[in-house]
Amino acid sequence: MTPPPGYVTKGENKVSKLLKSLYGLKQASRQWFSKFSNTLLANGFHQSKADYSLFTKVIGSSFIAPLVYVADIILAKIGCSSKGISVCQRKYALEILKDCGLLGAKPAKFPMEPNLKLSRDIGVLIEDPYVYRRLNGRLIYLTITCLDLACSIKLLSQYMDKPRQPHLDAAYHVLRYLKATSSQGILFPSSSDLQPKALCNSDWARCPNSRRSVTGFCVFLGDSLISWKSKKYQIVSRSSAKVECRAMASTSCELTWITTLLNDFKVPHPPSFSPLL
Known part of the structure; x- marks a missing residue:
């Protein structure tokens, strides 16, 4: 922050005390989220341990789950029918x-x-x-x-x-x-069970520049696709077996995290699951 012209007298060393966070400063986003989260907690919301930007609240038969990333709040329109829920962009x-x-x-x-x-x-x-x-x-x-x-x-x-x-x-x-x-999206069937399962795969030495491997996984809750990822590794693997093991390890971590989220959403699910390669 630069003091306004004429404020600083030659030979003096003064500092500015920040009384309120300003947009554009490094602390602004953190202060905004701190105030936002404290307000939600004061109104009876519970903060998720798996995702600190997720808050949940149960009011009778209603369930509220706002998900906020710093200062961005997305309002999505979702289509519902007897077959399930459809999400499209x-x-x-x-x-x-x-x-x-x-x-x-x-x-x-x-x-x-x-x-x-x-x-x-x-x-x-x-x-x-x-x-x-x-x-x-x-x-x-x-x-x-x-x-x-x-x-x-x-x-x-x-x-x-x-x-x-x-x-x-x-x-x-x-x-x-x-x-x-453009009209395709994701369908969450209404008749699906709540058994978590996953599919993972890898492509050894896929990148022609760095020879790093590429891995990907899909996580399902019954027949509903709820999480997916495609990523290039940061290190070079010497064998395809190591790549497959790393892919399964990443998928297992994702399943563990999703299981914690399901507990926050009050969704009952079987206690045991195993990733499928």
Whole structure:
């Protein structure tokens, strides 16, 4: 913080005492969340031990569960029917296509070429990297309901520092696939059981630049998909067996965390489960 002109006299050393957190300071987000959480706790909410940004409260037959990330609160519209609950981001997907001028583009049948190998050194650098970074950031938000985009967006996110033309072309291919699948989302069946289960897999030495492996998992609550992830490891594995073990370890940690969340949501579930490879 810089004192206003004329406030500091030459030869004096003065400091400013912060009486109220200001937007833009490092402490602002922490102070805001502290006040927000204290207000919820004072009104009878319980803070989750698995996710400190999750608060729950039971009022008779009603159950309230606000989930807040710093200063962002998302209000989502969810469709309900006798078959279950449907979550979709069609409006947001069409807005991305419209902004990129691809509403009239030819749809693609898959998000990315199966044998596509992107590199940091192949291709011409993009004149305006902001275009690629903004597009990739908007696509990341779509992975909330679009599991089929997780692996492709994870790969495109690795070239945010110096994007090249092949990276932008691959991102546009994802948009063409999005045009054909913009109405697709996640369905949580009403007749599903509450048995947690998971599927995990890995691709040994998948990255052509660093030779790091890629792993992914899907977690189901009965027939409902509730969590998924695709990530590149930070270290190089010497064998495929080590990669598979790490994938199962990550999946087991996710299952343990989800079990704690289910307890916070007051959802009864079987006490034992095992990941499926």
